Amino acid sequence: MEKKELQYIHSFEEYLTKFLNLLIDYSPKLISAFIILFVGLYVIRLINRLVKKIMVKRDLDVTLSEFLSSSLLWAMRLLLFVTFISKLGIETSSFVAILGAAGLAIGLSLQGSLSNFAGGVLIILFKPFRVGDTIEFQNAIGTVIDIQIFTTKLLNANNQNIYIPNGILSNGIITNHSQQGIRRADLVFSLSYDTNIKVAKEIVMQVIQNHPMVLKTPEPIIVVKNLTDSAIQIGIRPWSKNEDFVIMTSDILEQCKDSFDKAGISIQPFVREVSGE
DSSP states (O other): OHHHHHHHHHHHHHHHHHHHHHHHHHHHHHHHHHHHHHHHHHHHHHHHHHHHHHHHHTTOOOHHHHHHHHHHHHHHHHHHHHHHHHTTTOOHHHHHHHHHHHHHHHHHHHHHHHHHHHHHHHHHHHHHTTTEEEEEETTEEEEEEEEEEEEEEOOOSSSSSEEEHHHHHHHHEEEETTTTTTEEEOEEEEOOOTTTTHHHHHHHHHHHHTTTSSOOOSOEEEEEEOOSSSEEEEEEEEEEEGHHHHHHHHHHHHHHHHHHHHHHBBBBBOOOOOOOO
């Protein structure tokens, strides 16, 4: 062989020897690090399952339990990863500094998303509404079908999905129509001044008492709401269960109109008052 080829072979043998020596010296750390990694992943799965079972036994809200278990899972994985690289001999202080700087940069660029995330946490913790509740927020009304981390999903009466960011939802005024289980209707009939108010009230009360969806308790109320320039306004306030509210309201309006027609009571049309100069 030529002298140059012998030098290459000698250099390769030296590098191979150094690599094998390094591998032998480093193998205990490498083996122990991977043992910690695989055992840690197994233990994390066991802990996560145990936490989920405990939350199910305590009847914790499904959305809250999923959020907590997911957060706990990723926190344990992050801790395991730091332990793994530390066992390999990698300096964790610089890694943590880089991670913190990256987190700050991401946080500044995602302020809106973080606000929605915080809003989702507040909604999950304080429960102003639950899945299945009918809520009203600003000009949106619908049934809550999903509370996600960043948005809440509603389904309105037109079968349309409405997504509301949790940030503004948690800081706004929410009307929950389902929380109390029952709901009161506020209906108004404008009747002519020739109407006998007592007779009109008796007609409305009979309609209400004959309707199966109107609750006996709380008792329905019939009042003279206002005396306008053109009509007597009769206020009708029956109660029903949430699921019966729409049908009950429609039935009461229709049946009162029919009963007034049969009794010869005139319903006044809406008149917009315009002041002249």
